[in-house]
Amino acid sequence: MSDLSHIRNFSIIAHIDHGKSTLADRFIQICGGLADREMEAQVLDSMDLERERGITIKAHSVTLYYKANDGKTYQLNFIDTPGHVDFTYEVSRSLAACEGALLVVDAGQGVEAQSVANCYTAIEQGLEVMPVLNKMDLPQADPDKVKAEIEHIIGIDASDAVPCSAKSGMGVEDVLQRLVQTIPAPEGEIDAPLQALIIDSWFDNYLGVVSLVRVRHGRVKKGDKILVKSTGKVHQVDSVGVFSPKHTVTVDLKAGEVGFIIAGIKEILGAPVGDTLTLSSTPDVPMLPGFQRIKPQVFAGLFPVSSDDFEDFRDALQKLTLNDAALQYEPESSDALGFGFRIGFLGMLHMEIIQERLEREYDLDLITTAPTVIYEVVLKNGDVVHVDNPSKLPDVSSIDEMREPIVQANILVPQDHLGNVITLCIERRGVQRDMQFLGSQVQVRYDLPMSEVVLDFFDRLKSVSRGYASLDYSFDRFQAANLVRLDVLINGDKVDALALIVHRDNAHYKGRVLTEKMKELIPRQMFDVAIQAAIGGQIVARTTVKALRKNVLAKCYGGDVSRKRKLLEKQKAGKKRMKQVGNVEIPQDAFLAVLKVDG
Numbered sequence: 001m002s003d004l005s006h007i008r009n010f011s012i013i014a015h016i017d018h019g020k021s022t023l024a025d026r027f028i029q030i031c032g033g034l035a036d037r038e039m040e041a042q043v044l045d046s047m048d049l050e051r052e053r054g055i056t057i058k059a060h061s062v063t064l065y066y067k068a069n070d071g072k073t074y075q076l077n078f079i080d081t082p083g084h085v086d087f088t089y090e091v092s093r094s095l096a097a098c099e100g101a102l103l104v105v106d107a108g109q110g111v112e113a114q115s116v117a118n119c120y121t122a123i124e125q126g127l128e129v130m131p132v133l134n135k136m137d138l139p140q141a142d143p144d145k146v147k148a149e150i151e152h153i154i155g156i157d158a159s160d161a162v163p164c165s166a167k168s169g170m171g172v173e174d175v176l177q178r179l180v181q182t183i184p185a186p187e188g189e190i191d192a193p194l195q196a197l198i199i200d201s202w203f204d205n206y207l208g209v210v211s212l213v214r215v216r217h218g219r220v221k222k223g224d225k226i227l228v229k230s231t232g233k234v235h236q237v238d239s240v241g242v243f244s245p246k247h248t249v250t251v252d253l254k255a256g257e258v259g260f261i262i263a264g265i266k267e268i269l270g271a272p273v274g275d276t277l278t279l280s281s282t283p284d285v286p287m288l289p290g291f292q293r294i295k296p297q298v299f300a301g302l303f304p305v306s307s308d309d310f311e312d313f314r315d316a317l318q319k320l321t322l323n324d325a326a327l328q329y330e331p332e333s334s335d336a337l338g339f340g341f342r343i344g345f346l347g348m349l350h351m352e353i354i355q356e357r358l359e360r361e362y363d364l365d366l367i368t369t370a371p372t373v374i375y376e377v378v379l380k381n382g383d384v385v386h387v388d389n390p391s392k393l394p395d396v397s398s399i400d401e402m403r404e405p406i407v408q409a410n411i412l413v414p415q416d417h418l419g420n421v422i423t424l425c426i427e428r429r430g431v432q433r434d435m436q437f438l439g440s441q442v443q444v445r446y447d448l449p450m451s452e453v454v455l456d457f458f459d460r461l462k463s464v465s466r467g468y469a470s471l472d473y474s475f476d477r478f479q480a481a482n483l484v485r486l487d488v489l490i491n492g493d494k495v496d497a498l499a500l501i502v503h504r505d506n507a508h509y510k511g512r513v514l515t516e517k518m519k520e521l522i523p524r525q526m527f528d529v530a531i532q533a534a535i536g537g538q539i540v541a542r543t544t545v546k547a548l549r550k551n552v553l554a555k556c557y558g559g560d561v562s563r564k565r566k567l568l569e570k571q572k573a574g575k576k577r578m579k580q581v582g583n584v585e586i587p588q589d590a591f592l593a594v595l596k597v598d599g
């Protein structure tokens, strides 16, 4: 038997902002992973973008050594998980590498829907879940109420939940003590053939592909020849190690441990997340149960503003896909926007993050079209097709039935705001399935069309409940609905990239609001621009952007050269995110005007 009794692999499950990163930083401090002066604010959120937005996007890991009261030194492998509803899939793959999870709940806020969903995933995967009450320093902390909520809503014993304040450090040692007692050590055989699960892979410009793995059995070291089970390819290991939290090379990685492997894999899809690694000498080692293929829920076309950037755009997407298994794309060509890609995202936040990363890290100027969900269309000839692009919807005369995706939404909300939440769900064509009163909170379940949820439902829910309601949802089924395509015409020409699929009952209203919004967003040109919305051949709304009378330079009276230059530069910068469609320049905002159409 291998002795793995000193290892603890764990994740933290927490609703966004309940203090997961702050707590992790405390762990690092206590275990001496970084000297204080090296301690950047929240080292775990390493991407700039993450830090700016204050959310954790990628799963990371940290290996720490903790000397417990029993005199023993434990190796703690902490695998970070994101908290936002768009990134649930990353949580399940991080949990697959752990024996336990800390459920961190803000003692002032109480349990939120996202933590409930993630806790269930952990329990299903057989993990030990240990509740921790954070933010105990705040005057509004109410540990008894929150313990009762954990028991009522999640159904686990919270009687000895550990109170702490990640901010002040109070109780954090107790959390670590309890962790080593409560969370079981991993099981595995060091002498068995190598079997390791890829939890995450990313592309590093200097090192090539770096994979974060959980070793189930065996050991792996520099010089070993590893076999990637799904591709059948063999690579020689350049280095293995752990993040402590700095990248630290070690002699080997053994059963039970979590760390990185670098094996000179240059091919971007050479080490897929969820895959199994073994040694080339033991090719018969079975695959570990992989992760579910993640299905994107929101699709949008992305097009380079300058068609010269198309190849760079393709390269950038290839690189991003390695870091982000959820990102899926295929080439798309649009009459209006030229060549680009149709990209599938987990949700709107994911879409914004990818667009920002493409623009910032890869210096691309892109136009994003209105996001849509995927529809199931039954044709008269019996074929069933899936449509993720409204402009590709087959001709109405050939369609027998259109089906839209329905999600099951689970909402937790304090009783005071229940009425508003129900009103919102009804507006969004929701059907109530269940309602339970759990202490001061109410749990309501709704079936809602996915198209009504993915765009702005989360923001609306927060605003009608003063920030208190929380949401978790998952795809359930396709269901027949009376859907139509709403086309947008600019000066009489149908613009494929602006088409939408909407419910017939809302189509007129949406068409009106959309054309009004677009009128505000399309700059005045030298001629009138007519914006129309149409269903089939029928125009349902129309607005006009009146022609511009004066030239911007006319204001400058000829004399002031620097002012003239400034104005021209300003115009040029403004142009970056514009696309010439026919003879009209349409800015990015106008393509996303649908996001501003409520209801």
Ligand SMILES: Nc1nc2c(ncn2[C@@H]2O[C@H](COP(=O)(O)OP(=O)(O)OP(=O)(O)O)[C@@H](O)[C@H]2O)c(=O)[nH]1
Pocket (backbone or CB within 6 Å): 014, 015, 016, 017, 018, 019, 020, 021, 022, 023, 054, 055, 056, 082, 083, 084, 134, 135, 136, 137, 138, 164, 165, 166, 167, 168
């Ligand atoms: N008063 C108080 N504030 C805390 C405590 N722990 C965290 N915070 C604050 O709560 C906010 C959110 O903390 P984070 O650690 O970033 O939360 P998170 O759960 O990691 O959030 P994501 O990484 O976005 O999922 C920050 O402003 C912290 O300073 C605590 O114990 N007490």
